[in-house]
Amino acid sequence: MNICAYSYEEYLNLIRSFHGNLAPGMIIGGFMVDLAMKNLPEGEFFDAICETPVCLPDAIQILTPCTIGNGWLSIINFGRFAVTLYEKYNGKGVRSFLDTKKLEYWPEVRDWYLKKKKKNEQDTDLLLEQIREAGTGLLGIQLVQVEPEKVRRKKMGPVGICRVCGEAYPLRHGESCLSCQGDTPYTAVTNVK
């Protein structure tokens, strides 16, 4: 049983080093990316859409060339556990998702995924065992047509210097940067050097 180019154990080690802990969603995510990769339509350049910010983006970043920082991975927060890989020019893609109808065979996975059990009631060993046994058996696959311009990162456009903070920012944001317009998470800022 492989996850893309890795053995199962190698993939678990990649999870530990990149994501930090062996989250169930990272393991299912590995099977999910693997299944999508095996069902790619024809084409050369594939971008990724992840429909949740939880765990799954890291499986995509570990297993495909698509990352947040290079812009080939877009996250749309539908809160659905699903990944789409699509040809970046024509939008033809494949979508791999967690199929809730298939959860009935794997009760510990079902109770974890649908939040039927509190964390301290879960049997982590059994959960990870069922995920491994189920593999791609938890998943469904669809062919999709993507509108790339709906998900792709917007270009930054012309750049200016914010007259409040003095940093560069996209001029389309207005006369000063969004942080200086008040949308800031910082309540105090002290220059050090």
Place this chain on the structure above:
Amino acid sequence: MNICAYSYEEYLNLIRSFHGNLAPGMIIGGFMVDLAMKNLPEGEFFDAICETPVCLPDAIQILTPCTIGNGWLSIINFGRFAVTLYEKYNGKGVRSFLDTKKLEYWPEVRDWYLKKKKKNEQDTDLLLEQIREAGTGLLGIQLVQVEPEKVRRKKMGPVGICRVCGEAYPLRHGESCLSCQGDTPYTAVTNVK
């Protein structure tokens, strides 16, 4: 000259394998994360804020334990090239940013960063050379107080099954999932299995 735990050349190789190409922003990002790490306030658990989705999130994901998927990295799209590392409980943090006043000494970096030259007019070798020479000399550093609840990923909350697509989704989104409410990037979906 090191970038966190790596030599400069090792870091360039990590960029190539994770991000794909030696983007100037990834190299500056490495210096930026390194500078922030060296100026951390006291504390044990640090989360990250990245003020742009371009390049910098990948430098953070390569060099710190914070990733998009584990929720310790938040991206706020101010379009400013800056990273903040903050203690996750008390919000005390350090912010490293590209200081536009310091760009004057590095004209090729300035012209690239402020988009004064088109891509085909840039001298890539000179640009990368100036970035390496400048190192943390392009950067400023600030102590900041963060409001963690303003940036932290929201909890998913109770989960239901969407009555349209049959997939699990956060009930707080309404009576069906956001994709089935019409906010979808897919114009056609065909079930395969």
